[in-house]
Amino acid sequence: MDPAMLVSRIAVTGIAPLIKRLFVAPGKGADLTDRPVRLSGYVSFKGEKRSLTERDLAKLASELVSRCLRSMPPHERIAEDQLDAVADTLARTLYALGDLDMDDVQAVQLGHKEMAQQLRHQNARQISELSADAAGLHDAILEIASLHVLHFFSQRSSFISRTLIEQSRKLERITKILDSLESQEASNLPEDFKFDEQYLRYMAQKHARLTIYGIDLVETPGQWPLDTAYLTLHAEPTEIEEADPLLFESGYTAVPLPSLPSDQVLTEHPRVMLRGVAGSGKTTLIQWLAVTAASQKLDPSLEYLRNRIPFVLPLRSITRKDKELPTPSGFLSAVGCPLSGIQPSGWAERTLAAGRALVMVDGIDEIPENEREETRTWLRDLLSVFPGNLWLTTSRPSAVPDKWLHAERFTELALSPMGYSDVAAFIHRWHKAAGASESFGSSLLAAVRRKQDLSRLATNPLMCGLICALHRERNAFLPDGRKELYDAALSMLYRRDRERNMGQPDGIHLREEPRIQLLQKIAHWMIRNNRAEMDRDLAERIISDALPSVASAASQGNSTQIFRHLLMRSGLLREPSPGRVDFIHRTFQDYLGAKRAIEVWDIGLLVANAGSSQWEDVIRMAVAHARPNERAELISHIMEDGDKSFVPSTRARLYLLAMACLEHAVELDPHVRKAVERRTAALLPPQSAEDVMALGEVGPMVLEFLPHDPNDMAINYDLANYTVMTASMVGTDAAIPVLAAHAHSSKFPVRFQIVNSWRRFDTDRYAEEVISHLSDTDLFFPISSLQELTTLRRLGGRPLLEVRGTFSPDELIANIDPARLWQLRLSKGSITSDLGWLNYFSNLRVLHLEDEDATIDVSSLAGMKKLRTVHAGCKQVTGAGNLPPSITLRIY
Structure with missing residues (x-):
């Protein structure tokens, strides 16, 4: 009408x-x-x-x-x-x-x-x-x-x-705005816009390439384009929230803090403290976010970066003993940006005041502990003056206490170890980018799955890159342990110039041993002084002091020349900003510094710092470098300090560190080994979230001490829950038997943890040994890949599904059993504006639509006879008036 x-x-x-x-x-x-x-x-x-x-x-x-x-x-x-x-x-x-x-x-x-x-x-x-x-x-x-x-x-x-x-x-409001702009020297505003463009171009170019350690072999590039090398991992909340199955009766199923793709953490939380072990991809993620924001090439999942100005602030570069942490006007100069001298006056402050900034503070763990409180105060001041914007800070897991920035409303997340699918994707990309044979990649993937020692190492991009390079160089032969892996990696880095027929471009040729000796002295100074970066002048003085005892180096040049050779040719040092020096990765610094500490028997230094998170890898590598009697003495001193401590967390940390060191002690006094095992027995099974985080860092050895029989913990199912959390954090296929043993549990938190660990393991093996035995009562089964979707269909489907990845309606219709499905949760990437395809699932009773950026029309759901509840967390919902009274729409 x-x-x-x-x-x-x-x-x-x-x-x-x-x-x-x-x-x-x-x-x-x-x-x-x-x-x-x-x-x-x-x-x-x-x-x-x-x-x-x-x-x-x-x-x-x-x-x-x-x-x-x-x-x-x-x-x-x-x-x-x-x-x-x-x-x-x-x-x-x-x-x-x-x-x-x-x-x-x-x-x-x-x-x-x-x-x-x-x-x-x-x-x-x-x-x-x-x-x-x-x-x-x-x-x-x-x-x-x-x-x-x-x-x-x-x-x-x-x-x-x-x-x-x-x-x-x-008219009065407009006049006031114009007057305000004039008072702020309106002539600067066009300069702001022009400078934005210059700065964003610079950031996109500066961070557009990523070094993958170990790929710089003969006829292969030393760096990859970031969009080729970047691999999206996952981040999980560090706090544990138990589910309440009673909520299920109202159409909701309790979901204890699900994980997020790492590049999506700021969509859910505007302030994030991201923890991750060395080489886990924290800095790579920051590069990815900086380039994405700078280029503005955004897919729908990255819309939160629209019109953002990225500031990348590596703390190891901006902290100086003689300088205060920078105010916004000094951000660019603090990181050595060549545009700092031409930025308009007040540009950074106006950007932050407008809430347009993406501020990324990298490496809280890379500054001395006595400087971290000053850093927190600096962050608080910035947040109080500029409360908007997006803020991301990174740190190693134990460098600062839990909830360190809780008062500033930061959400704490932790980068998960690479799962089997992540490792497989990385190996495939590495071999493709390096021009290596596909058969090499397949054989390496099979070896990673088969050999526990190797799979234990392949938990982050750094180690995966080294493993790929060594596997290719050695024609499929690989070392078993971490020390052997680093030994091989250093040897490979030493040989690369010779194999490229580079000659001696600087007139200096150092054999591998003297080169390592000099690098050890630099690394030893850095670990002694809790530094991840040092002045170049100081590094040259250290070389100068060492040269008289390294005759083969002294005969070829002075300290400046020798240091320049190490910087240019060793492949281990770099100059992140003019006049500053660091190792290409903190792990190499720890490895070399520990080796020097053992050579000079600096046991007092090692034991005194055993309780510091920054020294964990140093201590482990020191045990690996030490001789049997030295190992026994070092581990015994660590246990004795644990015995003397009246702080339970410190005592537990030292005992766990001693247990972690056993992995590197090939030969050790059996009495010392038994003493370690006796002390750690009191910590296992884990009984709290703190225990889970600590034990998860120990590695696969902890699996030997985790109970495989869930009946042992029938009275207190929290112990079973913490046990499966610890096993899943280990993240290697060696953990599958532990998780499989608990798959028959009737307790929801236990089953939830097990099902949400699927992505960390081989899809088919985990499905066969674990997923197939899980009770599906009240339990959502997460789907993040097409392989998981097809595998679950092969297992007969499940009544509750949570689709986390990006799927087309055709893929979901083809791989979900409509007769069995009765509750479905769809997230960003799989929600379409037209929901008519959901009519295929005729038994669907509860539907969750979770995408705050989506605009949906629910009118096409009106004909679904069994549908009773629709939960919609979307930007805009239309067509609600067309739903029959039998369907309840809940918008949140």
């Missing part, structure tokens, strides 16, 4: 007098106010003094329908038995005039069609129950009534005065 045609027919029916009855008459001077009045203050059927009751409103609506009907030709009129329904619905729709959150001036500016649409939305459910013809008549009358309502407002004596006042206020 065309409202425009209808209005021409009923213009003579006298609708205006009826509409006037909806509103109170203006009092003497009452409306001559400069303050707009809400519509609820005008309507005559609300408030304490009503001149029109709800019953009168129903009569008025009936009269409106009757008058409109008389103006229509007989063949266009609807059936008599539908007229009462139209009148009743129209009365309820008009009643919503009192609920509109706008004043008369805003209503007139809105327009009669949009106003009618807002009124329809208020009564969408009742309107949806009308027939098509009846709904058409209702909408036509409503649109005409809205036109008369706005006409009525515009004729009131007070409307013009309020309109003029509102226009004057807008």
Whole structure:
């Protein structure tokens, strides 16, 4: 029914007098106010003094329908038995005039069609129950009534005065804004825009390439384009939240803090503290975010980076003993950005004040512990002055206490170890980028799965890169342990110039042993002084002091020349900013520094720092380098310090460190080994979230001490829960038997942890040995890859599915059993605007739609007979009025 045609027919029916009855008459001077009045203050059927009751409103609506009907030709009129329904619905729709959150001036500016649409939305459910013809008549009358309502407002004596006042206020606000901009030297604003472009181009170029350690072999590049090398890992909350299965009865299933793709952490939380072990990809993630924000090449999942200005602040570069941490105006100069000298005055402050910045503070663990409190104060000050923006900080897991930035509303997340699928993807990309044979990649992947020692090492991108390079260089032969792996890696780095026929471009040739000796001295100084970076002048002085005892190096040049050779040719040092030096990765610094500490028997230094998170790898590598009697002495001293400590967490940490060292002690006094095992027995099985985090860092050896029989913990199922958490954190296939033993548990938190660890392991093996034995009662099975989806279908499907990856409707329809599925959770990437394809799942009863950026139309769900509840966490939901009463829509 065309409202425009209808209005021409009923213009003579006298609708205006009826509409006037909806509103109170203006009092003497009452409306001559400069303050707009809400519509609820005008309507005559609300408030304490009503001149029109709800019953009168129903009569008025009936009269409106009757008058409109008389103006229509007989063949266009609807059936008599539908007229009462139209009148009743129209009365309820008009009643919503009192609920509109706008004043008369805003209503007139809105327009009669949009106003009618807002009124329809208020009564969408009742309107949806009308027939098509009846709904058409209702909408036509409503649109005409809205036109008369706005006409009525515009004729009131007070409307013009309020309109003029509102226009004057807008003009005043605009004038104030312009005056404010002028006071801030408006001439700088065009420079801001121009500098934004320059700076973003610089950031996109600076971080566009990524070094993958170990790939720089003969005829292969030393770096990859970031978009080729970057691998999205996952981050998990460090806090453990137990599920409440009772919530399931209301349509919700308890979900204890699910993991997120690492590049999505800032979509859920504007402030994040991201923890991860050395080489886990923290800095690579920061590079990826910086380049993505700078280039603005955004897919829908990265829209949160739209118009963001990235600031990358590596703490090891911006902390100096003689300088304070930088204010925003000094961010660029602190990191050696060549554009710092031409940035407009106040540009960084204006960017932060506008909430447009992406501030990434990298490496809290890479500064001395006595400087971390100062860093936290610096962050607090920045946050108090510039409370908006996105903030990301990174650290090794135990460098600072849990909830270190909790008061500043930072969410703590931890990068998960690479799962089997991640390792497989990395190996495939590495071999493709390096031009290596596909068969090499396949054989390496098989070796990683088969050999526990090797799979234990392949838990982060750094180690995976080294393993790939060594595997290729050695024609599929690989070392077993971490020390042997580093020995081989250093040897490979030494040989690369010779194998490239580089000759001696600087006139210096150092054999591998003297080269390592000199690098050890630099690394030893850095670990002794808790530094991840040092001045170049100091590094040269260390070389100068060492040269008299390294004759083969002294004969080839002075300290400056020898240091430059190490910087340019060793492959282990770099100059991140002018005058500053560090190792290409902290792990190499720890390895070489530990080797030197053992050579000079600096046992006091090692034991004194055993309780520091920064020294964990140093201690482990020191045990690996030491001789049997030295290992026994070092481990014994660590245990003795643990015995003396009155702080439970410190005592546990030292015992666990001693146990971790056993992995590197090929030969050790059996009495010392038994003493370590006796002390750690009191810590196992884990009994708290803190135990889980600590034991998870120990590695696969902890699996030997975890109980495989869930009946041992039948009384307290929390122990079983913490046990499976620890096993899943280890993240190698050696953990599968432990998890499989607990797969028969009836406890929801245990089953939840097991099912959500699937992605960390080989998909098929984990499905066969673990997933297939899990009870599906109240348990969502997460799907993040097509392989998981097809594997689960092969297992017979599951009634509750959570689709986390990006899938097309065709993929989901082809691989989900419609007869078994009754509750489905869809997240970003798999939610389409048209949900009609969900009708295929005829047994679906509960649907969760979770994408805060999505706009969806739920009207296509109206025909799903068994659907009872739709939970929608989306940006905009339309079509709700078309859902039948049997379907409850919950928008959050």
